[in-house]
Amino acid sequence: MMTDSRFFRRENGTYDTVCLQIDGVQTHARATDTVAAALLAFGPAPTRTTGISQSPRTPFCMMGACFDCLVTIDGRPNQQACMITVQDGMCITHQAGFRPLEEPHDG
């Protein structure tokens, strides 16, 4: 299985970083990354499956024009990962199919 990201992060001076959890795995990202960029830097795995044919998708257009980057962020489904900046402690999970009606609340 392909485990390396399809992207190579060019280290270029120092950047502020944040800690994230992606599908249960602790990782970090640059503080200026969008969630979609952090996901692509993290690995090659699909970030959602479609609701109709259960096909795998990853972020596509990176500018808010395709909605293929929809993921669940901190329990909220259907979040547009390419339009949201990462935040320390964010918990991002793969979204399977269409969103559920109720958000799983943990508090």
Next chain:
Amino acid sequence: MAKPDLIIIGAGPAGMAAAATAANGGLKVHLLDDQPAAGGQVYRNITRNQDRLTHLGPEYTKGIPLADALDHPNITHVAGAAVWRIDDTPTVWYSLHGKSHAIHADHVLIATGAQERPVPFAGWTLPGVMPAGAAQILMKSSDLLPKDAVLAGSGPLLYLIAVQMIEAGQPPVAMVETQTPQMMMRAVRHLPRALLDRQQIFKGLAMLRKIRAARIPRYTAAHSFKAQIQDDLLDFEFTSKGETHHLKCALVLSHQGIIPATHLTRSAGIPHKWHKAQQCWHPDHDTEGRTARPGLWVAGDSAGILGADAARAQGVITANAIICAVRGLRPSIASHVNAHAINHRNRAQAIRAFLDAAYAVPPEINTPPDDTILCRCEEITAGTIRQAIHDGATELRHLKTATRIGMGPCQGRQCDLSLTHMLAAQTQRPIATVGMPRARSPVRPVSLGEIAALEQTD
């Protein structure tokens, strides 16, 4: 909040230049942009990168003074604002941090830029297949460079990205280019005018030299793209000069130029025109950016694809016209003030006809095979559309109601154009008579809770 004189939507080259011009002219400007920092896509993240990313080249750093000029007491820059509606008054509705707001001004400039032309081919929905511009956004915003990538398609941006990848030490695996010698032949007649902007031509030639020097394999007149997953990698199949090729890669970055982002202009009721050479719809406007809707203006690539330099010039031209309108000055005054910017725009425009012809959209992307997905959201294939046309659909609305194409969350941004082309081709009509689907607000998804909490309504 005091009522601004001008609301500008989009902080790309046109929006930033217009904001600075209007602010210097004494107008109170509200600049709404959906990104966390100014720059648009072309100068994305410029305020944070400054000149740190040298592989992005000198064109990119042109954004620095534009972004710096936004630091002006007359400019309120609202970052992260997703505009979802413009109504007649005109009032602009936008969502910011989960709350929607409405602001009114007598003048609204829509400078929302472009999106990449969707390029449907078999496998374009697979992980690892992306638009080339998306990869460039990742370079600018996150220093992420594509690994083992094939660049496929056509257009100046494809070469620019190739060069940026080479300079950054991650050259592409290959370039698979759709342009044909015939396209270049057709472009030659536009060359004399293009030479008015020699600088651009030289820049283009320098890019091609760098790609050659890096010994990147190039395939031309390529067609019949197909991506498949094989052993965890992508197998990219295409035909070039009668031969079928397979390339193993991690990424296929495809590109066929950019098109104006028209959801906002369409939903605001601005009439649009089909632009034959650019194969896309443009909001109809005069040379200063005025539309048929009172108070609504357009500038930059959202008004028609002319590139960043022209967009910057047009931002200045339109802002000066708006200043004249606000101050009740004769419109002819604007054209005097604008002489310098008009020169700039004309020079930047000079090369466009040449580029449009040389990197024309290959007709095959408009008529993909039956098993190709057109609508990524609703997963509707070209075959389903052909069947619906066979069953008697003769209008876009028939196809939408019959198949749900374009009715997913992207609201047709990835399939409207393919659908329009396909209906025109199947029913043998000129595309201008097929028209474009109607866009309705909210043009960006907004939660019911947010709409229920609107403080002001029309």
Next chain:
Amino acid sequence: MEQGNTDTTIIGGGVVGLSVAFGLLKAGQSVTVLDGENADLRASQGNFGLTWLQGKGAHFAPYARWTKHAINLWPAFAQELQDMTGIDLAFQATGGYEFFTDNAEFDAFTADLAAQAKTLGDDFRYQTLTGDALRAALPGIGEQIVGATFCPHDGHVNPLRVLQALRVAVQRLGGVIIPNWKVHSISPHASGFKVHHATHAPRLTPHLILCAGLGSADLAPMLGFRTAIRPQKGELMITERIQDRLPFVSSTVRQVDEGGIQIGGTKADVGPDDRETTSKMKSLAQHAIAVWPTLKDVNVVRSWGALRVMTPDGYPVYARAPEMPAAQMITCHSGITLAPAHASTLVDWILNTQNAPDLKAFDDDRF
């Protein structure tokens, strides 16, 4: 001049015109449907998709009976269209709710249903529920709901697929649908009627049925009809698709078969303006959240306005033109609910067969 070579020409290619065309074709007639232009105001593309009985004709018995008749025909009609076209209409007779946030409105509607029950007798069943009883049955209902009514005869359907299936079925039965043929005027002719287009050559037809929805407003007087047709705007919103199912169907909030939540039910007399407004979007959103509070985080992906086709009293018109019985007008605002009746029983009235129903109560001479 283009000689019409069909028995009947139907003006209007929406749900009403196509239902009638479908019925006439099954009765062995040949039919041409003249559909209007892309930009025309099209009620059939904006409607809510209810097959609805409760409240209909509470104060006009013929309408209550006619609607009940159509509701009874719905299951077989859906099956027939589906078998013929392979298109799943997503018809479900789930029973339906009306939700109330205002006690006076709740009481008034309960009285309406009692009147409707008096007309329909044993054929009609319904329930009234207090807010608490409703919440006991459907625990997700919000506290703002003070009462509800439930009618087991109600249901819903995918209206866009009804339209598409009718279009396919009509063509499969040999009917001809001509798009972009907007009728400009109609004049009587020795062998029937002459139908004019702004630029095309006129068409001749021996038998004409006007089903042009809002388009009938201009055309009906040319045939001597008196009914004044006006647009009534309804606004709707649809959300992103949801994977779980809402446990109810109501006349204002329902989950479409694909998963999106559709919200509607506004009424405004604003002329031929079908644009969506933020004031109505806000009230629709507030209503949806009042009904089912967990909807608050769901995104709206599209809102739109659509124009209902209203007669002065709101009831359908089925009428022969004065002195020109070969021209008929059919107009109503519940084209989906009434579709099965329009495709069967109404055809007997159109063709004046022995089985023709008595539709005098719906004549144009009541205005």
